[in-house]
Amino acid sequence: MSQMELIEEKMEERVDRILSCFSGRREELIVILQRIQDEFGYLPEFALIRVAKFLGVPEAHVYGVASFYAQFRFKPMGKNVITVCRGTACHVRGSPMVIEEVKNRLGIEEGDTTPDLRWTLETVACIGMCALAPCVIVNGKVHGKVTPRRIAEIIKAVEGVEKK
């Protein structure tokens, strides 16, 4: 068995372990997808096919649900994730400029990951932190009142830590 197949098989085991916690009712679909994404960081194709079999629904149904919700992704994420809030308060307080700065600095568009898998840029409709607008989440930590200069510093700081 090749290295690749071994990895694949291991991944299948991980999916089956998740599925074993569920009873196979259709209403469990979204929760199952959430658990799989927690495990892998995204929804691998083979996992969706397995879920369809498990619930006894067409693969198209599983994909239909997964692609409907913004939370689900079909590609792996970067090691570091920047999520810029584009809620109303953030918008009027300058989040478009922050997004521009990140795009220029990392050379990627919204929703993309750098080819070296180090950074992913996402936007979110609103994280409800409007009082601290504009807000950016970097690797789970919320930063308030972010300016283009500040986000550049944050990115540099993360890269600095990684180099060490």
Place this chain on the structure above:
Amino acid sequence: MAFKGKVLICQGTSGVSGGAHIVSEALKQKLHESGLSDRYEIKRVGDRGLFRDVLIDIISPNGYRWTYERVSVEDVDEIVESHLIRGEPVKRLLAGDDYRMFFEGQLRWVLKNCGEIDPEDIEDYISVGGYEALRKALHEMTPEDVINEIAASGLRGRGGAGFPTGVKWRICRGYEAPTRYVICNADEGDPGAFMDRSVLEGDPHSVIEGLIIAGYAIGASKGFIYCRAEYPLAIRRLKIALQQARDKGFIGKDILGSGFSFDIVLKEGAGAFVCGEETALIASIEGRRGMPRARPPFPAEKGLWGMPTVINNVETLANVPRIIVNGAGWFSSVGTDGSKGTKVFALAGKVKNTGLVEVPMGVTLRQLVFGPGGGMARKGYAFKAVQIGGPSGGCLPEELLDTPIDYESLTQAGAIMGSGGLIVLDEGTCMVDVAKFFLSFTVAESCGKCIPCRVGLVRLYEVLDRITKGEGVEGDIEFLELLGSAIRETALCGLGKTAPNPVLTTVRYFRGEYEAHIKDRRCPAGVCVPLLRFEVDEGKCIKCGRCARVCPVGAIAWERGSFPIIDRSKCIKCRACIIECPEHAIN
């Protein structure tokens, strides 16, 4: 036994982002080192509503209270040594006039416990009268009594539409069915709204108690809380609270010996704004794509898995225990004829004090913005409009600032109460850009089921986009009005029906600004980049040189005592100079 003093530390999402955890740890250690651990207890509380990074309250053993704002780790030693040991409060950190102003004029019913109790400790909630309402409802009232009490109070849905809660419950109970369900809609998706998040983070048990009472009233066997995944802290605290309530016997079989059994399931949303719409929310709980369906039948008749279902918003449910304990008369004594009680608003944007404000219904927008809000944030930038109700709401201009906040008055003005997002806009905000912003949001969030929303909104957006690029043509404004009204009339669900509101209200109240974009190719607020010339208006310029200092590419030449000169070949049109200029002299 001597009473212990308390140190309250606000640890909601915003407190935590300001470093509350670190301050809390440092305080704990310092108290320990100073031998004060026996005399002062550190208590985690939710956010109080005013965001001041780390907010700390010190309550002395004899009940006096001081509030410190913007506390950092470095201040911890000083606070402990000066205040707790020598008895001299640290003046420079004490909350100032803004803080007082923010809380004066508020009437905090729903937010009463936020920032006062530990949201992760059910005993703390019980110590302030928590679960008394449940006891009273189960032991002293029939389900009909509960429904009558809520109906008499005049409580209306706080999620936006304002349907009378008691009536909704009565209708649902009226349908014969094997079982019924009740759902707490915590899918607070409006950009600019964070009331529900703060309540769930700061006082989750009040919502859970309200949900159980609702379940008892309508005869439900099971309740659901549908919370958006973007609120990880709220979800964590809900999980803790649900477990504690279960351990205490407030959820489960034969609750408090009443014979009533009820369970609650927490469902995490997966990131779809439209799931705030009740039929879409139901589809999502059933594990399907969150797409709305035509009503009737309303969920009260045929909802989750075809059973009669009541869906109430977080704030609505948080009001329920208070009404049961204090009575309908107490609740309806506050507010206007048609809108009773209080409403929580998430005040944000270009206002001095941003945060959560709870006021009696009927207070005017002006009182809110210039009272707790403290007026405008930036000197030299006057009030322009207030955006109320999020992507479904509208922008109201200065002339309408004296509009009382109640369901009917706001609807009449073209906005809606909505869930309570209230964003203040100043002269530096372009209304066409704001309308475009909301449209881009609703376009992205449209589920695609009905044509008016799927196609109509895109067409609206295209026209707005053209106008902001300086490519607007004669007739565009009329087209926006015509198409906007058509979408409002024909879309399937609340999302589509209200999505044109931001466009229609800005056209109605700021028509001149649209005309300036189209006819004069000018953006008066200096926001729409393609329309900006980056010229210095020498009549307004005060030669302060701030623009030159802030320019990131050195495109502005300036010498003391002279007008700045902008080199367009270097300029990257980032607008930093426009934002920095105190006199609006660059356009």
